[in-house]
Amino acid sequence: MARDNFFPPQLITFYRELEKMAVPEDKWQVEEAKLKTWNGKEPLVKEAPPEIDPEFFLAFTAKVFDLLQKHLPDLGPGLELVKTNLPENLEEVKRLAQALCQRDPIAITWLKDPASVPPDVFGFAFSHVTRLLLGAYTRKVRGSVNFSSWERGECPVCGAKPLLARLKRTGERFLYCGVCGMEWRFVRVTCPFCGNDSPGELGFWEGAEGYRADVCYRCRAYLKTVDERKHPEEGASLFWEDIKTVALDFAMLGKGFQNKAFTAS
Protein backbone atom coordinates (compact mmCIF):
# COMPACT_ATOMS: atom_id res chain seq x y z
CA MET A 1 0.00 0.00 0.00
CA ALA A 2 1.39 3.42 -0.93
CA ARG A 3 2.20 5.58 2.02
CA ASP A 4 0.03 8.37 0.58
CA ASN A 5 -3.01 6.17 1.04
CA PHE A 6 -3.02 6.94 4.72
CA PHE A 7 -3.56 10.64 4.12
CA PRO A 8 -7.06 11.80 3.09
CA PRO A 9 -6.80 12.41 -0.69
CA GLN A 10 -9.21 15.37 -0.56
CA LEU A 11 -6.82 17.08 1.87
CA ILE A 12 -3.91 16.53 -0.52
CA THR A 13 -5.89 18.19 -3.32
CA PHE A 14 -6.74 21.02 -0.94
CA TYR A 15 -3.06 21.55 -0.06
CA ARG A 16 -2.05 21.47 -3.73
CA GLU A 17 -4.54 24.24 -4.50
CA LEU A 18 -3.63 26.16 -1.37
CA GLU A 19 0.02 26.13 -2.42
CA LYS A 20 -0.90 28.21 -5.47
CA MET A 21 -2.26 31.05 -3.34
CA ALA A 22 0.28 33.84 -3.19
CA VAL A 23 0.71 36.47 -0.51
CA PRO A 24 1.86 39.54 -2.52
CA GLU A 25 4.71 41.47 -0.95
CA ASP A 26 2.89 44.79 -1.18
CA LYS A 27 0.07 43.54 1.07
CA TRP A 28 2.12 43.37 4.22
CA GLN A 29 5.18 44.91 5.75
CA VAL A 30 7.56 44.59 8.63
CA GLU A 31 9.65 47.23 10.34
CA GLU A 32 13.16 46.58 9.06
CA ALA A 33 14.68 48.26 12.13
CA LYS A 34 13.01 45.70 14.40
CA LEU A 35 14.49 42.87 12.35
CA LYS A 36 17.94 44.35 12.82
CA THR A 37 17.59 44.87 16.57
CA TRP A 38 16.12 41.44 17.30
CA ASN A 39 18.03 40.13 20.30
CA GLY A 40 17.06 36.46 19.97
CA LYS A 41 15.29 36.27 23.34
CA GLU A 42 11.77 35.82 21.97
CA PRO A 43 10.71 34.39 18.60
CA LEU A 44 11.14 37.03 15.90
CA VAL A 45 7.44 37.44 15.14
CA LYS A 46 6.79 38.63 18.69
CA GLU A 47 9.29 41.47 18.31
CA ALA A 48 8.77 42.26 14.65
CA PRO A 49 5.29 41.17 13.62
CA PRO A 50 4.13 41.50 10.03
CA GLU A 51 1.61 44.26 9.50
CA ILE A 52 -0.97 42.92 7.09
CA ASP A 53 -3.30 44.99 4.93
CA PRO A 54 -6.66 44.26 6.61
CA GLU A 55 -8.68 44.30 3.40
CA PHE A 56 -6.28 41.85 1.81
CA PHE A 57 -6.46 39.71 4.94
CA LEU A 58 -10.26 39.49 4.73
CA ALA A 59 -10.22 38.68 1.00
CA PHE A 60 -7.44 36.12 1.46
CA THR A 61 -9.23 34.48 4.38
CA ALA A 62 -12.43 34.25 2.32
CA LYS A 63 -10.53 32.49 -0.49
CA VAL A 64 -8.90 30.00 1.88
CA PHE A 65 -12.24 29.28 3.54
CA ASP A 66 -13.90 28.74 0.15
CA LEU A 67 -11.21 26.25 -0.74
CA LEU A 68 -11.66 24.48 2.59
CA GLN A 69 -15.40 24.30 2.10
CA LYS A 70 -14.98 22.90 -1.41
CA HIS A 71 -12.69 20.07 -0.30
CA LEU A 72 -13.99 19.46 3.22
CA PRO A 73 -17.72 20.17 2.96
CA ASP A 74 -18.34 18.79 6.45
CA LEU A 75 -16.63 21.88 7.80
CA GLY A 76 -19.27 24.11 6.17
CA PRO A 77 -21.41 25.00 9.20
CA GLY A 78 -18.34 25.67 11.39
CA LEU A 79 -16.72 27.85 8.72
CA GLU A 80 -19.96 29.78 8.31
CA LEU A 81 -19.84 30.58 12.03
CA VAL A 82 -16.28 31.89 11.76
CA LYS A 83 -17.13 33.93 8.65
CA THR A 84 -20.14 35.65 10.16
CA ASN A 85 -18.12 36.48 13.25
CA LEU A 86 -15.19 38.15 11.52
CA PRO A 87 -14.72 41.75 12.68
CA GLU A 88 -15.72 44.48 10.23
CA ASN A 89 -13.74 47.30 11.76
CA LEU A 90 -10.42 47.29 9.87
CA GLU A 91 -8.40 48.14 12.97
CA GLU A 92 -9.81 45.03 14.66
CA VAL A 93 -9.09 42.96 11.54
CA LYS A 94 -5.47 44.11 11.74
CA ARG A 95 -5.26 43.05 15.36
CA LEU A 96 -6.80 39.67 14.56
CA ALA A 97 -4.25 39.14 11.78
CA GLN A 98 -1.39 40.15 14.04
CA ALA A 99 -2.53 37.94 16.92
CA LEU A 100 -2.84 34.99 14.54
CA CYS A 101 0.65 35.55 13.16
CA GLN A 102 2.01 35.80 16.70
CA ARG A 103 0.19 32.58 17.57
CA ASP A 104 -1.40 34.47 20.41
CA PRO A 105 -4.44 32.71 21.91
CA ILE A 106 -6.20 36.06 22.26
CA ALA A 107 -6.77 35.98 18.47
CA ILE A 108 -10.22 34.44 18.86
CA THR A 109 -11.34 37.33 21.08
CA TRP A 110 -11.27 39.63 18.04
CA LEU A 111 -14.31 37.82 16.64
CA LYS A 112 -17.65 39.56 17.12
CA ASP A 113 -19.00 36.82 19.36
CA PRO A 114 -16.08 34.57 20.31
CA ALA A 115 -18.20 32.32 22.52
CA SER A 116 -20.29 31.17 19.55
CA VAL A 117 -17.30 29.78 17.62
CA PRO A 118 -15.75 26.46 18.73
CA PRO A 119 -12.02 27.11 19.32
CA ASP A 120 -10.98 23.98 17.39
CA VAL A 121 -12.90 25.12 14.30
CA PHE A 122 -11.38 28.60 14.61
CA GLY A 123 -7.93 27.09 15.07
CA PHE A 124 -8.16 24.67 12.15
CA ALA A 125 -9.69 27.18 9.73
CA PHE A 126 -7.14 29.89 10.46
CA SER A 127 -4.16 27.55 10.67
CA HIS A 128 -4.12 27.47 6.86
CA VAL A 129 -4.35 31.27 6.57
CA THR A 130 -1.61 31.74 9.16
CA ARG A 131 0.65 29.16 7.56
CA LEU A 132 0.59 31.01 4.24
CA LEU A 133 1.02 34.46 5.79
CA LEU A 134 3.85 33.35 8.06
CA GLY A 135 5.39 31.37 5.22
CA ALA A 136 5.67 34.59 3.18
CA TYR A 137 7.06 36.39 6.24
CA THR A 138 9.68 33.70 6.89
CA ARG A 139 10.83 33.56 3.28
CA LYS A 140 11.37 37.30 3.37
CA VAL A 141 13.11 37.68 6.74
CA ARG A 142 15.19 34.52 6.60
CA GLY A 143 17.92 36.17 4.54
CA SER A 144 18.18 39.37 6.56
CA VAL A 145 18.13 38.12 10.15
CA ASN A 146 20.97 36.27 11.83
CA PHE A 147 19.51 33.20 13.53
CA SER A 148 22.84 31.55 14.31
CA SER A 149 22.72 32.29 18.04
CA TRP A 150 19.33 30.62 18.44
CA GLU A 151 19.89 27.33 20.20
CA ARG A 152 16.37 26.44 21.26
CA GLY A 153 14.13 23.63 20.14
CA GLU A 154 11.27 26.00 19.26
CA CYS A 155 11.08 27.88 15.99
CA PRO A 156 13.10 31.14 16.10
CA VAL A 157 10.56 32.84 13.85
CA CYS A 158 7.19 31.90 15.34
CA GLY A 159 7.92 29.85 18.48
CA ALA A 160 6.16 26.66 17.37
CA LYS A 161 7.60 23.26 18.16
CA PRO A 162 9.30 21.45 15.29
CA LEU A 163 7.24 19.18 13.09
CA LEU A 164 10.06 17.45 11.27
CA ALA A 165 13.83 17.38 10.99
CA ARG A 166 16.28 17.19 8.14
CA LEU A 167 19.56 15.38 8.56
CA LYS A 168 21.85 16.87 5.95
CA ARG A 169 24.53 14.97 4.07
CA THR A 170 27.08 16.94 6.11
CA GLY A 171 25.60 15.35 9.24
CA GLU A 172 24.08 18.58 10.54
CA ARG A 173 20.52 18.49 11.80
CA PHE A 174 17.96 21.14 10.94
CA LEU A 175 14.54 21.36 12.55
CA TYR A 176 11.52 22.33 10.48
CA CYS A 177 8.55 24.40 11.62
CA GLY A 178 5.23 23.30 10.15
CA VAL A 179 3.65 26.66 10.98
CA CYS A 180 5.96 29.12 9.23
CA GLY A 181 8.26 26.87 7.19
CA MET A 182 11.47 27.96 8.96
CA GLU A 183 14.38 25.54 9.21
CA TRP A 184 17.03 26.10 11.86
CA ARG A 185 20.14 24.28 12.96
CA PHE A 186 19.94 22.26 16.14
CA VAL A 187 22.36 19.93 17.92
CA ARG A 188 22.13 16.30 16.87
CA VAL A 189 22.05 14.45 20.18
CA THR A 190 19.51 16.48 22.13
CA CYS A 191 15.74 16.24 22.32
CA PRO A 192 14.38 19.59 21.06
CA PHE A 193 11.29 19.19 23.23
CA CYS A 194 12.71 18.54 26.71
CA GLY A 195 16.42 19.23 26.29
CA ASN A 196 17.41 15.68 27.20
CA ASP A 197 20.96 15.12 25.91
CA SER A 198 21.70 11.79 27.50
CA PRO A 199 22.55 9.41 24.63
CA GLY A 200 21.20 6.45 26.58
CA GLU A 201 17.73 8.01 26.62
CA LEU A 202 17.63 8.92 22.95
CA GLY A 203 17.22 6.68 19.96
CA PHE A 204 15.60 6.32 16.57
CA TRP A 205 13.39 4.00 14.55
CA GLU A 206 14.02 3.43 10.89
CA GLY A 207 11.13 4.16 8.57
CA ALA A 208 11.15 3.70 4.79
CA GLU A 209 14.51 4.30 3.06
CA GLY A 210 15.67 7.84 3.85
CA TYR A 211 13.28 8.35 6.75
CA ARG A 212 13.52 7.76 10.45
CA ALA A 213 11.91 8.92 13.66
CA ASP A 214 14.17 10.20 16.42
CA VAL A 215 12.76 9.44 19.85
CA CYS A 216 13.28 10.63 23.38
CA TYR A 217 12.62 8.08 26.09
CA ARG A 218 12.38 10.82 28.72
CA CYS A 219 9.49 12.90 27.29
CA ARG A 220 8.25 10.21 24.86
CA ALA A 221 8.47 12.53 21.86
CA TYR A 222 9.18 11.36 18.34
CA LEU A 223 10.39 13.55 15.52
CA LYS A 224 10.17 12.38 11.94
CA THR A 225 13.43 12.98 10.15
CA VAL A 226 14.37 13.05 6.49
CA ASP A 227 17.82 11.51 6.40
CA GLU A 228 19.38 13.05 3.31
CA ARG A 229 22.37 10.73 3.60
CA LYS A 230 20.02 7.96 2.44
CA HIS A 231 17.30 9.98 0.72
CA PRO A 232 17.35 10.23 -3.08
CA GLU A 233 16.56 13.95 -3.03
CA GLU A 234 18.46 16.74 -1.31
CA GLY A 235 16.42 19.74 -0.13
CA ALA A 236 12.99 18.10 -0.54
CA SER A 237 10.00 20.16 0.67
CA LEU A 238 9.45 19.11 4.26
CA PHE A 239 5.82 20.14 4.07
CA TRP A 240 5.20 17.37 1.54
CA GLU A 241 7.62 14.97 3.20
CA ASP A 242 5.49 15.25 6.33
CA ILE A 243 2.36 14.30 4.40
CA LYS A 244 4.14 11.47 2.59
CA THR A 245 5.22 9.91 5.89
CA VAL A 246 1.94 9.69 7.75
CA ALA A 247 2.45 5.93 8.03
CA LEU A 248 5.49 6.63 10.19
CA ASP A 249 3.32 8.82 12.47
CA PHE A 250 0.90 5.96 12.94
CA ALA A 251 3.73 3.57 13.68
CA MET A 252 5.27 5.88 16.28
CA LEU A 253 1.95 6.72 17.92
CA GLY A 254 1.30 3.00 18.06
CA LYS A 255 4.55 2.55 20.01
CA GLY A 256 3.34 5.10 22.57
CA PHE A 257 5.33 8.15 21.42
CA GLN A 258 3.85 11.61 20.92
CA ASN A 259 4.04 14.19 18.16
CA LYS A 260 4.86 17.22 20.30
CA ALA A 261 4.18 19.68 17.48
CA PHE A 262 0.52 19.05 18.24
CA THR A 263 0.57 18.91 22.03
CA ALA A 264 0.47 21.75 24.51
CA SER A 265 3.32 20.48 26.68
Ligand SMILES: [Zn+2]
Ligand atom coordinates in the same frame (compact mmCIF):
# COMPACT_ATOMS: atom_id res chain seq x y z
ZN1 LIG B 1 7.83 28.79 12.85
Ligand SMILES: [Zn+2]
Ligand atom coordinates in the same frame (compact mmCIF):
# COMPACT_ATOMS: atom_id res chain seq x y z
ZN1 LIG C 1 12.48 14.74 25.24
